[in-house]
Amino acid sequence: MSVGKALPHDSGPLHVSGQARYVDDIPAPAGALHLAFGLSHVARGRITKMDLDAVRAAPGVVMVLTAADLPRPVDVAPGAHDEPLLSDKAVHFIGQPLFLVVAESHLEARKAARLGRVEIAEEPPILTIEQALEADSRFEDGPRVWTKGDASGAIMGAPHRLQGRIEMGGQEHFYLEGQAALASPQEDGGMHVASSTQHPTEIQHKVADALGLPMAAVRVETRRLGGGFGGKESQGNALAVSCAIAAHLTGRSCRMRYDRDDDMIVTGKRHDFRIDWEVGFDGEGRIEGLDVTQYARCGWSQDLSLAVADRAMLHADNAYLLPSARITSHRLKTNMQSATAFRGFGGPQGVLGIEAALDRIARHLGLDPVEVRRRNYYAPMTEGEQGHPHLEVAPGETWQEAPEDSDLASRGSGEDLPREPVAPATRNATPYGMEVTDFVLHGMTDRLLETSDYAARRAEITEWNAGSPVLKRGIAFSPVKFGISFTLTHLNQAGALVHVYQDGSIHLNHGGTEMGQGLFRKVSQVAAEVFGVDPARVRITATDTQKVPNTSATAASSGSDLNGMAAKAACEAIRGRMAEALASLHQCEARAVRFAEDHVEVGGDRISFARAAQIAYEARVSLSATGFYKVPDLSWDRIKGQGRPFFYFAHGAAVTEVAIDTLTGENRILRCDILHDAGRSLNPALDIGQIEGGYVQGAGWLTTEELVWDERGALKTHAPSTYKIPACSDRPRDFRVALWDQPNPAASIYRSKAVGEPPFMLGISAFLALSDACAACGPAEPALDAPATPERVLAAVRRARG
Amino acid sequence: MQVSLDINGASVALDLDARTTLLDALRNHAGLTGSKKGCDHGQCGACTVMVNGRRINSCLTLAVMHEDDEITTVEGLAEGNTLSPLQRAFISHDGFQCGYCTPGQLCSATAMLDEAAKGWPSNVTADLENATPLTDEEISERMSGNICRCSCYPGIVEAIREAADAPAQKTGAEA
Ligand code: FES
Ligand code: FES
Numbered sequence: 021m022s023v024g025k026a027l028p029h030d031s032g033p034l035h036v037s038g039q040a041r042y043v044d045d046i047p048a049p050a051g052a053l054h055l056a057f058g059l060s061h062v063a064r065g066r067i068t069k070m071d072l073d074a075v076r077a078a079p080g081v082v083m084v085l086t087a088a089d090l091p092r093p094v095d096v097a098p099g100a101h102d103e104p105l106l107s108d109k110a111v112h113f114i115g116q117p118l119f120l121v122v123a124e125s126h127l128e129a130r131k132a133a134r135l136g137r138v139e140i141a142e143e144p145p146i147l148t149i150e151q152a153l154e155a156d157s158r159f160e161d162g163p164r165v166w167t168k169g170d171a172s173g174a175i176m177g178a179p180h181r182l183q184g185r186i187e188m189g190g191q192e193h194f195y196l197e198g199q200a201a202l203a204s205p206q207e208d209g210g211m212h213v214a215s216s217t218q219h220p221t222e223i224q225h226k227v228a229d230a231l232g233l234p235m236a237a238v239r240v241e242t243r244r245l246g247g248g249f250g251g252k253e254s255q256g257n258a259l260a261v262s263c264a265i266a267a268h269l270t271g272r273s274c275r276m277r278y279d280r281d282d283d284m285i286v287t288g289k290r291h292d293f294r295i296d297w298e299v300g301f302d303g304e305g306r307i308e309g310l311d312v313t314q315y316a317r318c319g320w321s322q323d324l325s326l327a328v329a330d331r332a333m334l335h336a337d338n339a340y341l342l343p344s345a346r347i348t349s350h351r352l353k354t355n356m357q358s359a360t361a362f363r364g365f366g367g368p369q370g371v372l373g374i375e376a377a378l379d380r381i382a383r384h385l386g387l388d389p390v391e392v393r394r395r396n397y398y399a400p401m402t403e404g405e406q407g408h409p410h411l412e413v414a415p416g417e418t419w420q421e422a423p424e425d426s427d428l429a430s431r432g433s434g435e436d437l438p439r440e441p442v443a444p445a446t447r448n449a450t451p452y453g454m455e456v457t458d459f460v461l462h463g464m465t466d467r468l469l470e471t472s473d474y475a476a477r478r479a480e481i482t483e484w485n486a487g488s489p490v491l492k493r494g495i496a497f498s499p500v501k502f503g504i505s506f507t508l509t510h511l512n513q514a515g516a517l518v519h520v521y522q523d524g525s526i527h528l529n530h531g532g533t534e535m536g537q538g539l540f541r542k543v544s545q546v547a548a549e550v551f552g553v554d555p556a557r558v559r560i561t562a563t564d565t566q567k568v569p570n571t572s573a574t575a576a577s578s579g580s581d582l583n584g585m586a587a588k589a590a591c592e593a594i595r596g597r598m599a600e601a602l603a604s605l606h607q608c609e610a611r612a613v614r615f616a617e618d619h620v621e622v623g624g625d626r627i628s629f630a631r632a633a634q635i636a637y638e639a640r641v642s643l644s645a646t647g648f649y650k651v652p653d654l655s656w657d658r659i660k661g662q663g664r665p666f667f668y669f670a671h672g673a674a675v676t677e678v679a680i681d682t683l684t685g686e687n688r689i690l691r692c693d694i695l696h697d698a699g700r701s702l703n704p705a706l707d708i709g710q711i712e713g714g715y716v717q718g719a720g721w722l723t724t725e726e727l728v729w730d731e732r733g734a735l736k737t738h739a740p741s742t743y744k745i746p747a748c749s750d751r752p753r754d755f756r757v758a759l760w761d762q763p764n765p766a767a768s769i770y771r772s773k774a775v776g777e778p779p780f781m782l783g784i785s786a787f788l789a790l791s792d793a794c795a796a797c798g799p800a801e802p803a804l805d806a807p808a809t810p811e812r813v814l815a816a817v818r819r820a821r822g
Numbered sequence: 823m824q825v826s827l828d829i830n831g832a833s834v835a836l837d838l839d840a841r842t843t844l845l846d847a848l849r850n851h852a853g854l855t856g857s858k859k860g861c862d863h864g865q866c867g868a869c870t871v872m873v874n875g876r877r878i879n880s881c882l883t884l885a886v887m888h889e890d891d892e893i894t895t896v897e898g899l900a901e902g903n904t905l906s907p908l909q910r911a912f913i914s915h916d917g918f919q920c921g922y923c924t925p926g927q928l929c930s931a932t933a934m935l936d937e938a939a940k941g942w943p944s945n946v947t948a949d950l951e952n953a954t955p956l957t958d959e960e961i962s963e964r965m966s967g968n969i970c971r972c973s974c975y976p977g978i979v980e981a982i983r984e985a986a987d988a989p990a991q992k993t994g995a996e997a
Contacts, residue, residue, distance in 0.1 A: 032913040035921035036905060036928060038856020038896035045855035196860045196868055196922040196971045246858070246922030247971050280861040536920025536972050709916050709974060716973035740865040740969065749962040751975045 022548040022555045023770050026705035030534075030541040030560050031244065042246050043200040043216045044277050052202075053082055055262050055276035056129035057117035058136040059285065060107065063145035063355040063733030067109045067118065071137040075121060078135055080128030082270060085120040091269075094230045096261050098222060098254035099432030100322035103358070105230070105261055111140050112320035113355050114734045115285035117258060122266045122274065130279065145355035145733045149294055149315045152352035159322050159351040163313075166333060166661030168451040169344030174309025178300025182384055185297075186376045188369060188806040190317075191290035191362055191721045192737075194745055195535075197246020199256050199287065200277035203227075203263035210237045211264050217256040218248045218533050219573035221429045224565045226257045227264040235565075238264075243562035248535035249717070250361030253573045254323055254432060255287040284738040288360030289727065291316045291328055295373035305381050305392035309344040312336050312373055316366075318351050319358035325351055327431040328359070328366035330507055330658055334665065335370035337451055339461050339501040340378070340396040345451040347661075355733050361431070361575060364780045367502055368718065371781050372806065375498055379788055383795060388478070389788075390469065390497045398459040398501070399448045401765065429572060431508050453662045456669065458765045461499050464673050464695050469497070471758070472675040472693035481677070485796045492680050493690070494793025498785040499673040502778040503666035504577055505651055507658065511572040512651035512667070514582035518547065518590040520598075520643040524630025526551065526558045531571025532583040533563045537776055538706035539579040545702060546584045546769060550591035552615035553629050568646075577670070577774035580702060582649060584769035590647025598632060601639040652767075668766035670773045671697040674715065674782035676752070678789040682797055682817045685810030689719065689786055692752035696782070699764035699773030711757050711779040718783020720746040722806045723790070794820050825886050829854065830898025840886050844878075845869045847885035848895060856896040856925045860969070867968030870926035871895045877933035879967075896925035899932060907988050908932055911981035919972035927968050931982045934964045938986070956986050 034040035058075070075084050087093075087106040097103035107118045118138055123129035146157045175181060201223075202214040211231060215223045220240040228235045240260075245252055259276045266274040278286060294315040300308045314332050318325035333347045378396070382389035448456050469475065474497065481493045506512050516530035528547050534540045540560045548555040565571070572582070598620075599613035606623030614621040620632040627635075636643060656663035674694045680687040694715060698707045724744040728736045737743040763771035787808055794802035794813060798821035805812055826835050829852060836851045845862075848854045848871070857880055860868030864882040871880045872894040899906050908931055911917070918924045938956050946963040947954045954960065961979050970978065 028913050028916060029918065029921075031921060032918075033905070035918050035924045036896075036909040036912050037900055038854070038925045040921050041855070042858075042922065044859075045849075047853070194969075194971050196866065196920065196969070197858070198860075245920060247920040249971075280863065536918070536922075538919070705916055709919055709972075709977065712976050713919060713973040716975065717971075720973075739863055740861055741863065745969050745971060746973060747962075747966040747969060748975045748978065749959075749966045751962070751973065753959075755976055 022545045023702055024700065025545065025703065027541060027545065027555060027703060028705065029538055030544060040244065042197050042244060043202055043214050046202055046214055048275065049204055049273040052273040052275055053122050053124065053266060053270060054126040054129045055266055055274055056121045056133040057286070058119040058121065058133040059282070060111045060114055060116040060118050060140070062111055062140040062142050063114050065111045065140040065142040067107060067111060067138060068141050069139040070119065072119060074135040074137070075132045078128065078132035080124040081121060081132045082124065083122040083266065090265065092232060094261060094265065096226055096257040097321055097432065098257065098323060098430035099427050103321045105258055113357055114732070115357060117286065120262055122270065147354055147356065147729065147733050149317065149352060152354050157353040159318060159325060159353055164329070164333065164349045166347045166451060167345065168342065171309040171311045171344040171346035174344040175298055175300030175311060178308040179302050180384065181298070181300050182380050183298040184377065184380055184803065185294065186373060186805060187294050188292060188372055190292040190359060190727050191725050192284055192727060192743055193249045193251030193289065193362060194740070195245065195247030195249060195251050198278050198280055198283045199252065199259050201256060201260040201263045202273065202275040203260065203267040204273040205267045205271055209233065210239070211267065213238065213240045213260050213264060215240055215242055215256050215260045216245045216252055217242055217260070218245065218252045218535065218575055219254070220533065220563050220565050221571045222254065222427065222573065223256060223260045225427055225429060226261050230261045230265055231268055240565045241562050242533050245533060245535035249363045250365065250575065251287060253361040253575050254430065255360055281738045285735055286357065288319060288323055288358040290362035290721070291318060291325065291359040291366065291369065293332065293369040297373060297377045299377050299381065301381055303385065304395055305385050305387050306395050307340065307342055310342050311346045313348040314370070314373065315350045315352060317354045317356065317359065319354055319356045321358040322432060323358045323360050324432045325359060327507055328361065330366070332366035332370035333661065334452060334503060334507065335367040336374060338371045338374050339398065339499045340374065341398045341448060342451055347451060356729060357735070363714065363717065364777045365576065367777065368721070368781050368784070371500060372784055375784055375788060379791060380801065383801065390474065393497070393499065394465060397461055398456040400462045401458050401460055429570065431506065431511065431573065452665070454664045454666065458668055459501065460697060460760065460762065461501065461671050461673060464671060464697065464760050465499065468673045468675060468693060468695040474675055477677065490682055492682055492793045492796045493677060494789040494791070494796060495675065495677045496785050496788035496792050497673065497675045498782065498788055499671065500778055500781040501669045501671050502781065504581065504670055504774045505654055505665060505667045506572065506576045506578060507656060507665045509654045509656055512578070512582065512654060513572065514586040514649050515568040515571065516583060516586035516590045516647040517567045518587065518594060518645055518647065520594055520633050522634050522637040524557065524628070524633040527561060528558050528587060529561050529564065529567040530583040530587050531563065531568045532579040533574040535574070537579065537710060538703060539574065539583065541706060542580045542702045543584050543587050546588050547591050550588055550595055551629065553618050577776035577778065579776065580772070581768055581774050585649035586647040588647065588769065589649060590645045593645035593647065594643055597641045598636045601636045601641045602632060605635065605639070668764060668768065668773070670775070670778045672778050672782050674785040676785040676789045678786060678793055680790060680793045680813055685814035685817070687790055687810070687813055689752040691754035694757045694782055695760050696757070696779055697760040697762070697773060698775045699762070699768060700771040701759055701761060702770060702772045704759055707759060707775045708757050710775045712755065714777070714779030715782045716746050716751050718780040719786040722783055722787035723808050724750065726807045726809055798822050823886065825889060827885065827888060827893060828891065829893045830895060838885055840884070842885050843881050844871070844883045844885045844888060845880035848880060854895055854897055858922055858925055860922065867930060868923050868926040870930040870968065872929050872933050875933060875936060877930050894929070896928055899928055908981065908985040911984040915981040915984065916974065916977040917981040918974050923968060923970045927970065927978055930965060930968045935986055938964065958983070
């Protein structure tokens with residue numbers, strides 16, 4: 021058995037010896053050139069004059085390109101065709117690329133880029149939510165609204181009513197390896213691109229489009245990323261396309277990487293949100309109706325914002341059954357970086373909205389917040405329920421011709437192919453009509469409250485606070501139920517390519533990218549499992565559009581689910597052929613051939629796997645196969661907000677304890693207990709790493725990580741000196757993570773569950789604990805906003821004191 | 823200008839602009855890409871190397887200032903093909919995910935263990951007179967200059983603890 025083992029990351033020895041190669045570590049081919057963008061210093065306006073003579077004359081400069089110099093219009097948007105690579109005169113944010121410098125060295129390119137004289141007729145930028153609403157500056161024709169029942173009526177008729185607002189900031193990815201790409205021209209006009217991207221197929225598509233080449237002439241390779249977190253789903257397009265264009269024009273290899281400040285100024289971040297809510301509930305805290313309005317600042321271009329905002333709506337319920345709900349989403353267009361994918365993809369923002377409301381309900385009624393949550397939970401999965409009421413693929417699918425150049429492989433492409441919505445589900449259904457059949461948070465909550473000793477600690481903290489005027493402690497529980505699947509249904513597919521060589525070594529390739537999450541290790545475990553061999557026999561290779569085509573981004577937590585299944589299919593095809601060949605030699609049935617412990621047992625014989633491969637080769641059996649997988653049973657209409665967008669739900673729960681200093685607002689996470697549902701884990705060690713990392717990153721989003729733009733629209737927090745990323749000493753002092761090791765009722769890869777994003781939302785418990793500590797300072801509502809920096813904590817303490 | 827640097831025990835002659843940082847000299851001129859550039863501002867620690875056994879951010883120092891110094895990068899931490907105990911502990915404790923911060927973490931931790939063994943206090947050291955045990959809090963504080971965005975801190979601290987405890991309790995750490 022190799023599946024389920026806590027094997028270390030596949031590149032461990034390479035990482036610790038400095039041998040693991042990232043894009044910028046690839047030795048520069050002879051004569052390689054370096055690129056840098058000249059950036060806009062104005063948030064909104066039109067270019068009236070561009071004087072680039074000084075740039076052209078600068079030492080080392082080989083070429084300077086503006087939009088007008090490009091051989092054809094070049095767009096780098098992941099779908100909406102609203103992001104010209106270089107400004108077409110219109111200026112939309114501070115940091116927008118206006119021109120491209122190609123020079124002999126990185127430093128020369130950057131220095132020259134500073135010499136451009138660009139005159140821009142400034143217009144007043146649209147920055148705030150109010151400004152955007154006033155100017156009706158938004159994506160799509162108006163707000164999206166999804167409803168379940170009559171929320172307003174239910175709220176009006178409920179015994180209790182509350183309303184509130186929570187603001188939550190965005191988040192810089194700060195992948196430790198900045199964006200980078202390297203393009204090398206090939207014979208016959210082809211292009212090879214190495215890119216630090218989560219989405220090689222999209223890079224391939226955009227490069228082909230920019231050069232006027234068929235996709236088959238462009239090859240994109242990605243061995244590993246130094247962190248992605250969603251920030252490399254679409255944001256690498258501009259660099260890869262620039263390199264390819266410059267390489268095409270000069271005939272030389274071209275490489276580009278953003279300096280850290282440029283990276284932070286140019287690339288998109290997590291969407292910041294404002295959420296207004298109104299809730300009606302009974303005396304026990306049971307919600308009768310919820311009306312939520314989400315305002316997302318999407319920045320200047322659409323990017324993946326529609327899908328992000330959809331997911332925020334899809335998680336407005338989190339783990340709670342809402343008898344009636346109205347969810348409204350405004351996708352506002354502002355003159356800032358174009359907000360993009362970030363771990364959780366809108367989910368965390370949606371979840372925080374309802375979690376804040378539930379805390380208010382509990383405080384209002386004087387109930388324990390955990391109890392209020394539990395009363396509102398979805399009904400539990402019942403014994404024997406397989407979580408799959410609709411096993412058939414939705415009938416009556418109709419195919420609509422996609423527009424010619426549309427980027428189908430991107431989550432930014434907006435409309436999915438229309439599908440028949442499934443019949444609206446009944447009792448235990450989400451606001452979007454999906455029956456919840458695999459809900460396990462009841463049992464998880466019981467266990468976590470017990471292992472974390474929640475009740476006793478809450479009592480102790482209340483007592484301690486009573487005697488502590490300056491320092492206050494807080495404790496909070498928060499659950500997460502996260503939908504697994506791309507909400508753009510057709511992206512839920514994957515491919516793999518597997519070869520077995522005659523010496524028994526195995527070459528594995530699939531469409532997913534490795535960014536530290538351990539995907540390559542997990543998929544290699546799947547391959548080793550199928551062949552019954554040691555995982556060391558499986559050679560993991562770089563993601564390569566020439567090996568597996570038409571891949572989806574490694575995103576939506578779906579990497580191992582999709583690619584694991586595809587690899588399994590490929591391995592099973594080869595194993596089947598080997599078994600047949602061996603069986604016919606031994607005149608037994610193929611079914612009786614066993615692959616285990618690096619050996620193959622056939623007709624009473626036991627031979628090594630290598631020998632079996634050799635025999636199969638000599639018997640002229642094909643030892644190479646592709647594998648393909650598509651997620652079954654999805655059906656989703658995003659305009660109506662109805663259907664079954666997810667294959668299954670992954671769950672988690674956390675209890676966090678914090679302390680605040682009421683004189684300074686400073687705060688600490690003292691302890692965190694997590695119980696997380698990874699299904700039957702493919703690799704518990706890697707999963708626990710994802711959970712710990714996700715929690716710390718989630719807590720960072722809501723505590724120390726603050727993005728500040730000035731009134732001109734300039735991002736002032738564009739380096740780690742002003743943007744505080746959690747350091748070693750910021751992790752919980754006492755950190756206890758356990759897995760809820762129950763098989764996934766859905767037929768996922770070895771019944772495991774996706775684990776990349778869901779734990780991020782457990783960081784919300786840290787925020788709620790801070791809010792709890794603030795509430796301990798007085799009788800009034802602290803109304804803490806995020807990120808809960810010391811300033812905001814201090815303000816909340818004052819509000820609580822009344 | 824011509825500079826000769828002693829990197830991982832080998833003398834390397836380089837022709838550099840005087841303003842070249844040590845990090846760029848290593849990565850772009852000496853072909854040692856193990857040291858990473860996370861920020862180029864001295865704020866992330868990805869570029870940490872050891873100079874005469876002490877850790878520094880190589881992005882904040884000029885190569886020409888280190889003519890007579892012994893420079894150790896992540897490529898020089900192993901003895902031949904044998905990984906150091908700390909390197910091995912990083913693998914067994916999952917002290918990384920994407921691995922981009924790892925070279926800096928390793929160089930930083932190697933030097934940090936030495937600092938602690940010599941009794942240098944940190945910001946959280948309560949007793950400046952006597953040897954302080956290398957608690958998790960001490961490790962966290964002493965490693966706070968090395969950001970890990972994947973937040974593998976629990977694994978990093980465990981790995982460092984294991985390496986600290988291994989060589990005959992030299993550091994006075996608790997077992
Ligand atoms: S690159 Fe030197 S500290 Fe970040
Ligand atoms: S392992 Fe990714 S930054 Fe540390």
